[in-house]
Amino acid sequence: MEQATCQQSSCGPDNTALKLKVGKIKHTFVVMSGKGGVGKSTVAVNLALSLSMHGLRTGILDVDIHGPSVPKMLGLAQEKVIVGGNEIIPHEVFNGLKVVSMGFMLNNSEDAVIVRGPAKAGIIRQFIENVAWGDLDCLVVDCPPGTGDEPLSVVQLLSTGRASAIIVTTPQQMATIDVEKSITFCRKLDLPITGIIENMSGYICPHCQAESDIFSSGGGYKLSQKFDVPYLGAIPLDAGIVKCGDEERPYLQSYPKTETSTRFDEIVERLKAIYLDLQHTEKSGSCCDGSNVQGCTGGGSCCS
Ligand code: ADP
Numbered sequence: 001m002e003q004a005t006c007q008q009s010s011c012g013p014d015n016t017a018l019k020l021k022v023g024k025i026k027h028t029f030v031v032m033s034g035k036g037g038v039g040k041s042t043v044a045v046n047l048a049l050s051l052s053m054h055g056l057r058t059g060i061l062d063v064d065i066h067g068p069s070v071p072k073m074l075g076l077a078q079e080k081v082i083v084g085g086n087e088i089i090p091h092e093v094f095n096g097l098k099v100v101s102m103g104f105m106l107n108n109s110e111d112a113v114i115v116r117g118p119a120k121a122g123i124i125r126q127f128i129e130n131v132a133w134g135d136l137d138c139l140v141v142d143c144p145p146g147t148g149d150e151p152l153s154v155v156q157l158l159s160t161g162r163a164s165a166i167i168v169t170t171p172q173q174m175a176t177i178d179v180e181k182s183i184t185f186c187r188k189l190d191l192p193i194t195g196i197i198e199n200m201s202g203y204i205c206p207h208c209q210a211e212s213d214i215f216s217s218g219g220g221y222k223l224s225q226k227f228d229v230p231y232l233g234a235i236p237l238d239a240g241i242v243k244c245g246d247e248e249r250p251y252l253q254s255y256p257k258t259e260t261s262t263r264f265d266e267i268v269e270r271l272k273a274i275y276l277d278l279q280h281t282e283k284s285g286s287c288c289d290g291s292n293v294q295g296c297t298g299g300g301s302c303c304s
Contacts, residue, residue, distance in 0.1 A: 018129045018157065025059075027275050028139040028163040029194060030154055032185075034178025036145040039199035040168045042241060044142035045073045046252045047166070050268040052097040053252070056137040056275070059090060062101035063124050063154055064144040065113050071103035075248045081105050087132040094253060100131050121153040128157055138275060146178075147185040155189045162278075164194040166232065166271075171201050171219035179220075183227050194274055195232035196220045197267060203237040204259050211236070233267040236260055 029047070033040040041064070048060040062070035071077050074093050081104040082089040090098035102113060102123070115123065133139070141158075143151040155163065165186045169179040179196070186193050198220030202211045214237060224231035238260040244251045252261050 018125065021129050021131075021133060022158060022162075025133065025136045025139045025158075026162065027137070027278055028141060028158050029271065030141045030143060030151065030158075030163055030165045030191065031168060032143050032147075032151055032165055032182050033145045033168045034176075034180070034182045035170075038145075038168055038170045039235070039241075040145065041069045041073060041142050042245065042251070043166075043168050043197055043199055043235065044140050045070055045250055046264050047268060047271065048138075048140040049074075049094060049097055049250050049252050050264055051138050051140070051271065052094065054268055054272055056272065057096065057135060058138045058140065059098035059100070059133055059136050060140045060142065061127055061131075062099075062103065062142045063127065063150045064142060065102045065115065065120055065123060065150065067144065068101045068103035068106075070099065070101045070142055072109075072248050073245065074099060074250055076101075077103070077109060077248060079104055084132065087130055088127075089132050094250075098133060098136070100127055117149055120149045121156075124150065124153040125157055138271075147181055151185065152189070155191050162282075164192040164274075166194050167196045167229075168199050169196060169220045169223065171198055171213075171215050171217045176219040176223050179223055180227070183223075183229060193229045194271065195230035196224045197232045198234040200237045201234035206239065209259070232270055233263055235263050235267075 031040055031044040031047070041062075044060065048058050052058040060070060062068045064070075071079060071091075074097075076091055076093065076099060079091055082091070088100060090100045091104070092098055103109070106113070141154050143154060165182070167179055167182050167186075169176055183193065185191075198217065200215055201217045201220070203214045204211050217234065220234065221231050223229070236259065238251070238258070240255045240258065240260065241251050244254050252264055255261055
């Protein structure tokens with residue numbers, strides 16, 4: 001039997017609340033990787049912290065539903081979700097970095113979240129629509145590895161022209177092959193790519209400061225050339241990152257003056273410049289739902 005398809009727009013989901021929330025976020029950096037274990041969450045957490053330390057109102061949203069690691073990396077592993085009114089209130093750390101993660105919903109860190117497809121999309125929607133994010137300059141989204149439901153939902157929910165991807169890879173060829181899939185994913189979904197970061201790139205000896213290429217280096221840069229995508233920089237292998245991970249502290253807070261933190265800082269300076277440039281471009285006219293409509297000054301017919 002032929003299935004009836006309702007043509008009434010009123011039958012679709014009401015996106016008003018979602019659009020209002022998204023409209024208050026000036027830019028979203030979606031942090032992705034082709035593979036697990038390349039340091040994507042480490043990079044996402046430290047970038048968010050650094051953006052916040054650079055004076056931008058910043059949030060980090062951990063949409064790794066099955067393996068949330070952001071709370072642990074920020075020393076929030078014991079924290080639970082806070083609800084105020086009808087909204088989730090983000091945890092705030094280090095002078096105002098706002099944090100939301102599936103990890104806050106779990107009773108125990110070993111609990112397994114068993115959801116798939118549409119349910120995941122629903123959870124991620126709530127993490128944007130039902131959270132008191134307030135006005136943010138930057139939202140950093142930490143996605144699970146690969147090109148599955150989570151990054152897809154994020155991109156669809158934030159499809160306002162104010163989101164872009166940051167792709168994290170390690171230098172080895174095996175990792176960069178998977179990153180190519182992430183690049184294809186972004187291109188298929190029209191998500192601009194802010195750039196590639198090569199993590200675990202070389203090793204700087206903490207004693208003599210000499211740099212050696214344990215895992216080789218340069219794979220991320222080569223990839224950026226091959227696909228004509230910006231290269232944002234490299235973060236070295238650093239025993240301090242492992243130590244901080246184990247001690248549940250963010251690296252940049254514990255080691256603000258190392259070569260690794262300088263590298264993070266240089267990347268964030270680039271991100272900040274990109275963010276400011278985007279804000280400048282957007283002044284050409286942005287719609288009240290956050291989308292960039294040429295010539296719209298808000299409140300016009302396209303906004304009703
Ligand atoms: P992913 O999110 O890609 O799965 P994580 O950020 O959880 O990866 O990192 C995996 C492991 O690698 C963690 O133990 C983390 O401390 C470590 N790690 C990440 N980046 C570095 C680095 N640059 N130097 C040393 N260890 C790192």
